[in-house]
Amino acid sequence: MSSRISPLQVYKFLPGLNCKKCGTTCMGFAVKLISRQAKIEDCPPLVNDPKYSDKLTKLRDLLAPLTSATETLVQIDSDKCIGCGNCIVACPENIILDPPSARGCNSKSPNALWTVEDGKIKVLHLEKCRRYPPSRMNCNVCEIVCYSGAIKVVA
């Protein structure tokens, strides 16, 4: 199951005023918060009006994993990894960086996004992940195919 935070979850903890002081609607702001194009502080009613303090605390808790995540918001727990290679072969970016992996081979190119070494995933260039700016695509293929739950796309 995906562990991603959905815009609706975030929206629930916003004031819901649609005042556009943040430059967009509440829902638009929720999306921006997840993709880290906005900060909680960009919503003045939420941070300034004490009646939203409960929502504010809950929102901070909800978004906490984003601050601990890697720049791409893909977290990898290599202790859990079993080295199956599913992520390497399924990742749409990796097969462009290392074409033989499109046909099931382990990536060998130094330019690959990742490879399996000593029976575990080894990240080489996570900055090339499609979630990374500027593309910020909403990909989570690696998380879907990972048998062991070693990969978590947190937002």
Add this chain to the structure above:
Amino acid sequence: MMIENIVCTGCSLLCNDVDVEVQASSIKRTRGACSHGDSRLKGFQQNRLRRPLIDGTPTDIDKAIEATTERLKSAKAPLIYGGECSSNRTIELALKLAERLEAYYDAPPSICRVVIPIQEELEIKSFSLDEVLDEADFIIYWGVSAADTHLRHASRYAVMPRGSVVKMGRESRIVATIDARESMTMKISQHKILIDPCFDTRIAKAIADLVDGYSPSLDDVTARQIAILVSDLKRASFVALFLGSNILRCNYCGETVRGILESVRRLSARYKCSVHPMAENVNSYGQAKIMWKTLKTCSPYSFKEKKSAEPLHVLVARQAIDFVLAINSDVLTQIPLEASRSLRMKLACTTELRSITQENSVIAMPIKILGVEAGGVVTRTDGVNVDLKPFITNDEVPSEEEVLSRLLASI
């Protein structure tokens, strides 16, 4: 030194794209191998037996072969056991040895030993894993959790890769997992069907019935799941079926496999169908195939009576065996502990690694590690022969093929 594209012998998938870094006869680093393969490749030096032993005392290989010959010659009812972790040539030599000694021959139970005879009888064709990679658009894992046994099966061949026909890889394929228990493989499957143990035949028949336009008699939930599976199946053109060891848990596994394969035969009127048994040991397929070719049976065999014999635990329980030569196979783990006591000290073995069987053998003969120090041909899960090339030199111990050839020559 980095050696590229060796064949991993961690399981019967025999991945051929693994790189290893070798230092002083040990493998220090692996690239491309899954965690199972990595343990096999890096672990052997710590776990191996270095010298032949007779009654626990170190000796040389000539004396060990001589002692084994004596024991085999004087035995009235010897058993030659194993082959699932040996090369095809070793298996052939083991069978010749058993024939010459009029011995029993057996190996651990495996899904290959059940599937291959029925597949041959029903004349069900099979296609290679490379064809599955390129073309198969409907994958069925049945009684097998590839995620636990053949870790790279989905990524290397069956699900993830982009083939010449299935151009989008996993997006061009439908995956179904049918099993009596939940498994990690279900995570990558669109269809997850949990069935009662031994219910496999009914499920297989229901699938074939629905494809042929009849309605199956199943309980509501399963019937609905099967109907959804069949609606996807109807759009497929190449069905690849992988059968695994969980089917062996059913007491009637022979009937179960026959039932499944009869349904596959019906499906092959409409689809390109491929069936692969997925046994864990590196050469279970070769063991079963050679046994079938030589003896026309995959059941335990008595060369004295020239027919199938009783199962190993029965033979052991009634003390019908007076000496065992284990061919790199942990025979003592295959029988109940109580019964296995009667076999202790009536054992000789060839062995890559330390094992319970080796610890209880009168004669233990260490051998070169297959696929690392020794070459030889083994057979992949799809029946394709793979030539293993040694890449580490070890002159201290012989290859298993050499030990078996010498035993055969001296008997």
